[in-house]
Amino acid sequence: MCGIVGYIGKKQAAPILLDGLSKLEYRGYDSAGIAVYNGEKINMSKAKGRLKVLSELTHDGATLPGMIGIGHTRWATHGAPSDVNSHPHFNETKSIAVVHNGIIENYIKIKKMLEGKGYKFVSETDTEVIAHLLDYYYNGNALEAVTKVMHRVEGSYALGILFAEEPDTLYAVRKDSPLIVGKSEEGNLIASDVPAVLKYTRDVYFIDNEEIAVIKEDSMKFFNIYEEELTKESTHIEWDVEAAEKGGYEHFMLKEVYEQPKAVADTLNPRLKDGKVVVEELNMTDEEIKAIKKIMIVACGSAYHTGVTAKYIFEGLSRIPVEVDVASEFRYRNPILDEGTLVLIISQSGETADSLAALRMAKEMGSKVLAIVNVVGSSIAREADSVIYTWAGPEIAVATTKAYSAQLVAHYLLAMKFAQVRGTVDDAEMETLVADLKRIPEQIEMLLGNREKIQKFANRYVAAKDVFFIGRGIDYAISLEGSLKLKEISYIHSEAYAAGELKHGTISLIEDGTLVVALLTQDELFKKTVSNVVEVKTRGAVVLSVTNAGNTDIEKNSDYTIYIPKTNKYFTNSLAVIPLQLFSYYIALGRGCDVDKPRNLAKSVTVE
Ligand code: G6P
Numbered sequence: 080m081c082g083i084v085g086y087i088g089k090k091q092a093a094p095i096l097l098d099g100l101s102k103l104e105y106r107g108y109d110s111a112g113i114a115v116y117n118g119e120k121i122n123m124s125k126a127k128g129r130l131k132v133l134s135e136l137t138h139d140g141a142t143l144p145g146m147i148g149i150g151h152t153r154w155a156t157h158g159a160p161s162d163v164n165s166h167p168h169f170n171e172t173k174s175i176a177v178v179h180n181g182i183i184e185n186y187i188k189i190k191k192m193l194e195g196k197g198y199k200f201v202s203e204t205d206t207e208v209i210a211h212l213l214d215y216y217y218n219g220n221a222l223e224a225v226t227k228v229m230h231r232v233e234g235s236y237a238l239g240i241l242f243a244e245e246p247d248t249l250y251a252v253r254k255d256s257p258l259i260v261g262k263s264e265e266g267n268l269i270a271s272d273v274p275a276v277l278k279y280t281r282d283v284y285f286i287d288n289e290e291i292a293v294i295k296e297d298s299m300k301f302f303n304i305y306e307e308e309l310t311k312e313s314t315h316i317e318w319d320v321e322a323a324e325k326g327g328y329e330h331f332m333l334k335e336v337y338e339q340p341k342a343v344a345d346t347l348n349p350r351l352k353d354g355k356v357v358v359e360e361l362n363m364t365d366e367e368i369k370a371i372k373k374i375m376i377v378a379c380g381s382a383y384h385t386g387v388t389a390k391y392i393f394e395g396l397s398r399i400p401v402e403v404d405v406a407s408e409f410r411y412r413n414p415i416l417d418e419g420t421l422v423l424i425i426s427q428s429g430e431t432a433d434s435l436a437a438l439r440m441a442k443e444m445g446s447k448v449l450a451i452v453n454v455v456g457s458s459i460a461r462e463a464d465s466v467i468y469t470w471a472g473p474e475i476a477v478a479t480t481k482a483y484s485a486q487l488v489a490h491y492l493l494a495m496k497f498a499q500v501r502g503t504v505d506d507a508e509m510e511t512l513v514a515d516l517k518r519i520p521e522q523i524e525m526l527l528g529n530r531e532k533i534q535k536f537a538n539r540y541v542a543a544k545d546v547f548f549i550g551r552g553i554d555y556a557i558s559l560e561g562s563l564k565l566k567e568i569s570y571i572h573s574e575a576y577a578a579g580e581l582k583h584g585t586i587s588l589i590e591d592g593t594l595v596v597a598l599l600t601q602d603e604l605f606k607k608t609v610s611n612v613v614e615v616k617t618r619g620a621v622v623l624s625v626t627n628a629g630n631t632d633i634e635k636n637s638d639y640t641i642y643i644p645k646t647n648k649y650f651t652n653s654l655a656v657i658p659l660q661l662f663s664y665y666i667a668l669g670r671g672c673d674v675d676k677p678r679n680l681a682k683s684v685t686v687e
C-alpha cells in the first residue's frame with residue numbers, strides 16, 4: 080500500500096524523503112514521487128517504477144533542494160501506475176502539494192463540483208481532488224482549509240500537505256489509514272510506518288482518526304477536526320534500526336524466516352510461568368472466560384490461516400465453538416454476534432482496513448474484541464478491548480513468516496489459558512503442553528538447519544506449473560498457508576485442498592508430474608491422508624510429504640519426505656510451516672522473482 084514520508088528541519092529534505100521511502104518499500108508500490116519547497120516554490124519529481132528511478136531522476140535528491148518536503152510511494156487504486164498518476168499532486172497554481180494513502184470514496188462527486196467551478200484535473204486519481212479542494216477552501220488559513228476538506232471527503236486517508244504560502248509548516252492528517260509523527264533534534268518527520276523515521280528518532284506520536292498534526296521545524300501541535308488543540312503523548316519505540324535492515328541476508332524474507340525461533344520465544348516466554356499460561360493483557364476474569372459461548376476469529380491473508388489452525392485448537396483444548404472468517408466477508412454478512420461471543424481479530428500490521436472494520440462492527444454489536452497484533456500502537460491494537468502482542472519485531476517482506484509463527488503461538492497460549500480456566504484439560508496434560516510449547520523455538524531452529532535439503536528439492540521444481548497442497552484437520556490449515564506462500568512469491572499456480580475433498584473435483588487436475596505437497600502431521604488422520612497420497616500417486620503426481628519424525632512408512636508412497644520433530648498434535652503447524660516457507664523462498668529465488676516485494680501485493684492493506 081502507499082507509503083508517505085514528510086520532513087521539516089535543518090537538513091536537506093529530499094535525501095531524507097528518499098531514504099524514508101526506501102524503508103517503506105516493503106509495503107508494495109508501483110511509482111514514487113517527492114515535492115520540496117525551495118524557498119520560492121514547490122518543486123516536484125515523480126516516476127513510475129522502483130524508487131531507484133526517482134533517485135536517479137533527482138540525483139539522489141540533489142535536484143530538489145529545500146528543507147521541507149513530502150514523499151510518496153504509490154500502490155495504484157484509481158488510475159494506472161504512471162508518472163502523472165503518481166503522487167504528490169498539485170493544485171493548479173502549484174502552491175499546494177498533497178500525498179495520500181487511502182481512497183476518497185466520493186471523489187467523483189467532488190471532482191464534478193470542482194470542474195463546474197473551472198478546476199482542471201490532470202490525473203485519473205481520487206487524490207487530486209484533495210489538492211484542488213484545499214485550493215478551493217484556502218483563504219490564508221491552512222488549518223481551516225484542511226478541516227473543511229476533512230468534513231467534505233468520505234473514505235480513508237492519510238495525508239501529507241505542503242502549502243507554499245506557509246513554508247515553515249507541514250500538515251499531516253489521518254482517517255483510517257496509518258500515519259505517525261517522529262520528533263527529532265534535527266527536524267520532524269511524518270510517515271506511514273515507524274521504520275521510515277527510525278534512523279532519526281524513536282519518539283513517535285500516533286495520529287488518531289480525524290486528527291491533524293501541524294508540524295514545524297522545532298515544534299508540533301495536534302488538532303481535531305473542529306480545530307481544537309489536543310494533548311498527545313509520544314511513544315518510545317524499543318526496536319532499533321538494525322531490526323528493520325537485512326543484516327547480511329539476501330532478502331528480508333530469509334532473514335525473517337531465520338528470526339522465527341526468537342519471534343516465537345519472545346511471544347511465549349513472558350506468558351509461561353511455573354508450568355502455567357499467564358496472559359495478563361487478556362484483561363478477562365475467570366468468570367468472563369467461563370461465560371464465552373463462541374469465539375469468532377476474523378482476519379485476512381496469512382493471519383486468517385492462523386485462525387483456521389486456531390479453530391482446531393480452541394475447540395480441541397477448551398471446547399469452545401469457533402467460527403473463522405475472512406474480514407472482507409465477515410463485515411458484510413450480517414453475522415450473529417452477542418455478549419457471549421468473543422471476537423478475535425488477528426493482524427500483523429494492525430492496520431488492515433477490513434480487519435479494522437470488522438473490529439468496529441463487532442464492538443458495536445456488543446461483543447468483546449480481543450486482538451492479536453504485531454505492530455505496537457497500531458489502529459487495531461488501540462481500538463480492541465484487549466490486545467495480545469506478538470513480539471516478532473518489524474516484518475518487512477510482504478510474505479509474512481515470523482509474524483505468522485508468532486500469531487500461531489499466541490493462539491496456543493490463549494487456547495491453553497481458556498482450557499486451564501474452564502477445566503477442560505487436566506494438570507498433567509497442561510504440563511505436557513507447556514513442555515512441548517517451550518521446545519518449539521529450538522525445534523524450528525533444527526528445521527532451519529536443514530535448509531539445503533529443501534533448497535535442492537526446490538531447485539528441481541522451479542518450472543512447476545501447478546502445485547497442490549493437501550492435508551486434513553490442522554494439516555489442511557498448514558496447506559492453506561503453504562500454498563499461499565508459494566503462489567504469492569513465485570507466481571506458480573497453487574491450491575490448498577482438504578485431502579478428503581480431492582475426489583470431488585481437484586483430482587481431475589492431477590497428471591503426470593504434477594507436484595503435490597502432502598501434510599501428514601496428525602497421527603490419527605495419517606492413514607486417511609496416506610490413501611489420498613496413493614490416489615494422486617497412481618495418477619502420476621510427484622509427492623513431497625511433510626510428516627512427523629518416525630512416520631517412515633510414507634516413504635513407500637512419497638517421492639520426497641521431510642520430517643518434523645515430535646511435538647503435540649496441536650502445535651505441528653509451527654514446525655511444518657518452516658520447510659514450506661523455505662520451499663517457496665527457494666522456488667521464487669530460482670525463478671528470479673522479487674521475493675520481498677512480489678508484484679501487485681502490499682504488506683499492509685489499508686484499503687478495502
Ligand atoms: C497482506 C499481506 C499478508 C497478510 C495480510 C493481512 O495481504 O501481504 O501477508 O497476511 O495482508 O495482514 P495483517 O497485517 O492484517 O496481518
